[in-house]
Amino acid sequence: MRNLIFFIYKYYVFFMFFILEVAAFMLIYRFNNYQRASFVNYTTGVTSSFYTVVSNTHDYFNLRRVNDSLQIENARLRSELLTSYYKNNFTPTQVNDTLYKQQYEYIPAQVVSNSVTKRNNYITLNRGRLHGIEPEMGVISENGIVGIVMNVSDHYCTVLSLLNNNCKISAKLQKNGAFGSLVWDGDDSKFAALRDVNKHVPLLTNDLIITSNFSTIFPEGIPIGKIYAHSLDAGDNFHTIKVELFTDFSSVSTVYVIRNLLKQEQQDLQATIKQ
Amino acid sequence: MILEIFSYLLRFIAIILLQILVVNNIELSSYINPYIYVAFILTLPVTMKPWQIVFLSFILGAAMDAFSSTPGLHIAATNFMGYMRIHYLRATTTKEDIEGRMVPSISQKGIVWFSVYGFVMVFMHHLVLFFLEIYGFHEFFRTLSRVFVSTLVTLLLIVVGQLLFFRSKKGNG
Numbered sequence: 001m002r003n004l005i006f007f008i009y010k011y012y013v014f015f016m017f018f019i020l021e022v023a024a025f026m027l028i029y030r031f032n033n034y035q036r037a038s039f040v041n042y043t044t045g046v047t048s049s050f051y052t053v054v055s056n057t058h059d060y061f062n063l064r065r066v067n068d069s070l071q072i073e074n075a076r077l078r079s080e081l082l083t084s085y086y087k088n089n090f091t092p093t094q095v096n097d098t099l100y101k102q103q104y105e106y107i108p109a110q111v112v113s114n115s116v117t118k119r120n121n122y123i124t125l126n127r128g129r130l131h132g133i134e135p136e137m138g139v140i141s142e143n144g145i146v147g148i149v150m151n152v153s154d155h156y157c158t159v160l161s162l163l164n165n166n167c168k169i170s171a172k173l174q175k176n177g178a179f180g181s182l183v184w185d186g187d188d189s190k191f192a193a194l195r196d197v198n199k200h201v202p203l204l205t206n207d208l209i210i211t212s213n214f215s216t217i218f219p220e221g222i223p224i225g226k227i228y229a230h231s232l233d234a235g236d237n238f239h240t241i242k243v244e245l246f247t248d249f250s251s252v253s254t255v256y257v258i259r260n261l262l263k264q265e266q267q268d269l270q271a272t273i274k275q
Numbered sequence: 276m277i278l279e280i281f282s283y284l285l286r287f288i289a290i291i292l293l294q295i296l297v298v299n300n301i302e303l304s305s306y307i308n309p310y311i312y313v314a315f316i317l318t319l320p321v322t323m324k325p326w327q328i329v330f331l332s333f334i335l336g337a338a339m340d341a342f343s344s345t346p347g348l349h350i351a352a353t354n355f356m357g358y359m360r361i362h363y364l365r366a367t368t369t370k371e372d373i374e375g376r377m378v379p380s381i382s383q384k385g386i387v388w389f390s391v392y393g394f395v396m397v398f399m400h401h402l403v404l405f406f407l408e409i410y411g412f413h414e415f416f417r418t419l420s421r422v423f424v425s426t427l428v429t430l431l432l433i434v435v436g437q438l439l440f441f442r443s444k445k446g447n448g
Binding site (some may be wrong): 014024025027031117119158165240250 | 299301304305308325327329342345351405407408410417418421
């Protein structure tokens with residue numbers, strides 16, 4: 001027993017290092033796995049309010065550019081309003097409200113912190129549980145998709161950016177509906193890779209890639225990007241596709257979080273299959 | 276003593292602010308991710324007790340983790356580097372160094388000694404950090420080249436910072 005105490009005393013630095021290192025690995029294992037728990041709950045109180053101050057200063061200098069992009073979006077939305085259509089028919093139609101049930105709600109949010117050059121990038125938004133945000137909601141910008149909500153605290157949420165090793169998004173080609181999964185290969189924030197597209201699907205550069213109808217996170221048809229380059233290796237069953245993303249991740253500042261009102265219903269139904 | 280602790284605390288806060296406000300915003304390429312905050316551990320005096328080094332590494336890593344929402348990642352890397360520093364310095368310092376309360380810096384040990392020391396330490400830190408970030412050994416060579424390039428950039432920034440700010444204060448680093 002005395003020898004054991006002496007042994008521990010002699011190598012106490014090593015034991016201290018070892019215990020702290022194991023603790024760090026346990027933290028990584030527990031929290032870094034996608035959607036495991038909410039580390040942010042413990043830290044966002046201090047760090048996010050700090051990042052808010054930084055981001056407010058940063059936003060001030062970007063006001064002109066943000067205004068421009070919002071104005072463009074407004075113009076586009078305005079042109080889609082019913083009032084900007086010329087009424088061509090003269091038989092009045094009645095819209096039966098029970099035919100249309102709203103499925104998606106959009107919650108506007110501001111980016112508080114962001115990165116694009118790390119292998120695993122995360123985004124923090126200034127909206128949280130109090131504003132109705134929950135984990136696994138989709139996030140889009142005015143140009144295209146941004147990522148998926150990961151952890152939520154009262155006033156903030158962290159978003160798994162599309163530019164992340166753990167992010168995989170179900171996508172399809174707009175022209176023929178061939179689907180694949182979109183991942184980021186870690187090189188350039190402007191490009192991602194579309195995997196699992198079968199080799200018999202004909203492709204052209206500049207073909208539009210949109211979200212598929214398979215996920216409960218994004219509505220169908222949100223633009224993602226366009227094909228920048230594609231190739232098919234001999235003996236390979238799937239295309240190698242490089243996608244140019246519409247969202248400029250290095251300057252994204254205003255985003256929308258998507259709430260799917262029918263998500264629970266769909267998931268409950270699908271869960272009954274597995275039982 | 277109180278003054279010394281206060282000066283370390285100030286340096287601790289300053290280097291974290293420098294990292295998250297300035298260096299994290301360098302967005303040149305996905306291969307260049309410098310983490311200069313390790314300079315805090317690199318330049319602690321040799322007279323400091325080993326457990327103090329390990330403890331400070333842990334605190335520094337935890338602070339970085341809080342700001343980058345990556346639980347455990349920076350702790351693991353910085354803690355590993357802090358522990359390795361103890362052994363590296365035990366092997367390379369002389370008795371005069373310890374009696375003279377040596378601080379591992381360019382002004383006291385010269386640019387060549389510091390560069391080798393810095394490269395070994397930063398490389399070990401980045402090796403752990405980048406491989407834990409990707410969480411596996413797929414993309415092995417791409418991650419390894421990211422480690423190399425980022426290590427060189429981090430070292431360059433630390434050396435330039437030392438030359439700029441600590442040159443005149445010969446003797447106390």
